[in-house]
Amino acid sequence: MFEIADLRKILLHDHPVTFLLEVVLRTVIMFLIILIALRASGKRGIKQLSIFELVLIIGLGSAAGDPMFYDDVGILPAFVVFLVVISLYIIVTRLSDRFVKIEKLLEGEPLYVIREGKLLMDAFRDSGLSQDEFFAELRLRNVEHLGQVRTVLIETSGEFSVLFYADDDVRYGLPIFPDKLRHKVSSHQNHEYIACAKCGSVRKAAHSEKLPVCPECDVCEWVEASNAKRVG
Template sequence: MEYMSIVVELVVGYFALLFLTKILGKTQITQISAFDFISALILGELVGNSLYDNEVSVWQILAAIFIWGFLIFATEFITQKSRRFRHVLEGTPAIVINKGKIDFNVLKKNHLDLNQLQHLLRAKDIFSVRECEYALLETNGTLSVLKKPLFENVQRSDLNIQPTQVSLPLSLIIDGEIVYDNLKIVHQQEDWLMHEINKKGFQSHKEVLYAEWKEGEDLLVQGY
């Protein structure tokens, strides 16, 4: 009976957290701030601790999850409406490199050392501080950089090259399975796809690890 209770609590907690994540939005994952990190930990603890407390019922778990979720939702709503409240909870970006100079006071204030700064710069393809004009430490811990003009990437407009049409590559086969939704987007049928992979030497889509379509180019097909 005890094992059955754990199973029920796990299943209910799983779907409750999944539902709550859908409501709160993708920023809970992709743009996580300190507040978002704490809220995610609390949500996990609410379910985790309840598994080992026999006096806690499923309804109490649901109530705790949705009360905490309501508090997070209310906080997010207030931060969207109030800039001052947003500053307190989410913070503001900090300029760690200003006009090519490292601001040590800003680094110290944000508990960032030089090794960490170098690591973040290398992630932006900057291997020397002399290449960077401005660097902003964002509220989620990532670094946004603006290179010095001498080290900026060359743009087509700089060379007077006519721009080409941009098309989105789409996966048509993944792990031997046809992605029919993408096939509809490119306005093609399964027969066309089979013909294309046959030209590449494959007899069935089950033999294909990955197939990618891009407008104006041949179908990219790779087997296992």
């Protein structure tokens, strides 16, 4: 049968009620240490997180959390952890600013995934994104088809840099809305241009009934290409 003693154990374990005051004090101290540590890392560490900076945050989070409510974890050892991790961060950051190879090792390099309205399949596979995820990101930037896009670059932070064609330069491209992608064409008839559903290669419709295999990605799935101008 559930008793008051069981509830006390669930809420406080073996600690006295006065330990809650100690938790408050520990939390305030660790909060100030975290604040100072983030200020020491500078705006660069706050604006965007690289892989290295994510490791930094995870490490500091663990070091900060335990001393807040574990009575057997002292604040001083946690402070030493903060001091060492932030020092390493500052050293490595300065080295990466000075040496390009170290920066590339830690930060990676920007990845071109679209050039001239066409997916670069090798680079796209390296990005680790699915086609659905990638097209969803483009749709959020008011992209309707790849012919509107000149270049897409995935930055080291994971953000997308998208460069558009001017309205007068928009070309035929692969539509990226789900309903258009699902509507595969069965022949060249009644279509001026068709686009490969996988890589976005565009070709002018031929007179033959049989659709070709895409020379870029060896897939035979085509949709009607669009040349609509951007809205917004």
